[in-house]
Amino acid sequence: DAGVIQSPRHEVTEMGQEVTLRCKPISGHNSLFWYRQTMMRGLELLIYFNNNVPIDDSGMPEDRFSAKMPNASFSTLKIQPSEPRDSAVYFCASSPRGLYGYTFGSGTRLTVV
Amino acid sequence: SQQGEEDPQALSIQEGENATMNCSYKTSINNLQWYRQNSGRGLVHLILIRSNEREKHSGRLRVTLDTSKKSSSLLITASRAADTASYFCATLIDYKLSFGAGTTVTVRA
Numbered sequence: 481d482a483g484v485i486q487s488p489r490h491e492v493t494e495m496g497q498e499v500t501l502r503c504k505p506i507s508g509h510n511s512l513f514w515y516r517q518t519m520m521r522g523l524e525l526l527i528y529f530n531n532n533v534p535i536d537d538s539g540m541p542e543d544r545f546s547a548k549m550p551n552a553s554f555s556t557l558k559i560q561p562s563e564p565r566d567s568a569v570y571f572c573a574s575s576p577r578g579l580y581g582y583t584f585g586s587g588t589r590l591t592v593v
Numbered sequence: 594s595q596q597g598e599e600d601p602q603a604l605s606i607q608e609g610e611n612a613t614m615n616c617s618y619k620t621s622i623n624n625l626q627w628y629r630q631n632s633g634r635g636l637v638h639l640i641l642i643r644s645n646e647r648e649k650h651s652g653r654l655r656v657t658l659d660t661s662k663k664s665s666s667l668l669i670t671a672s673r674a675a676d677t678a679s680y681f682c683a684t685l686i687d688y689k690l691s692f693g694a695g696t697t698v699t700v701r702a
Contacts, residue, residue: 513690522692522694522695525689525690525691528688528689530688535688536688536689571635571636580641581626581638581641582626582636582638582690584628584635584637584638585635587634587635
C-alpha cells in the first residue's frame, strides 16, 4: 500500500486565491482526519470523517474552510479566500477504525503571500 | 486545544544512551499513542497503549501509562542518530486524537 497520499506537497498562493488540498486515504480505512500544524499552535484537528460523512468540523477555523469526502478514496480541503495566517502544513490521516493508530500523509506545506 | 503536554521540550543525548520523555494529560482517555516526526515529514505512528494497559514494548521502545497520574513515558533505548526527530504523545478520547507540543530529540554521533 502506498500509504496516505496528499497533493500537492507544496503550494504557494497569493492572498485571496482559492486553495484546494487533496488526500487519498488508505484503502479500507473508514476514518479520515485533516490536521493543521503550525509552530504557534502545534497540531490541530480540523475535521473528522467517518464512512465519508463529516462527523466533527468544530476545528475548522472559519467559513473560509470547507472539506468534502465524495467517496471512500478521496477528500479535499478547500480554503477560499486564502489569507497569510492560513500558512501551515496540512496533514491528512486515516485509520481503519477510530480507536487505532493513524497513518499520516506527508503533508501539504501551504504558503499564502 | 492540546490535551497532552510533553516534557522535556528538547533533549540532546549521545548515541547509545537512552532517551526518556514524559507526557501528561488532563482527562480520561481511550488510549494514548506516540508518534515520531522527522524534520519536514509526516507523523509516523510508533506505539499505542490502551487505558487498561500499564506497559508496552516495541523493539527499542518502551511505553508506560499511569492513568491515576494521567501520565505516560516513552523510553528509547540504545539511541541511534536516526532516532533524531520530534516525538509527540497523543490522547484518544472518543474518536478525537489530540497531540501535545512534542519533544525534540537530538542524538549526537
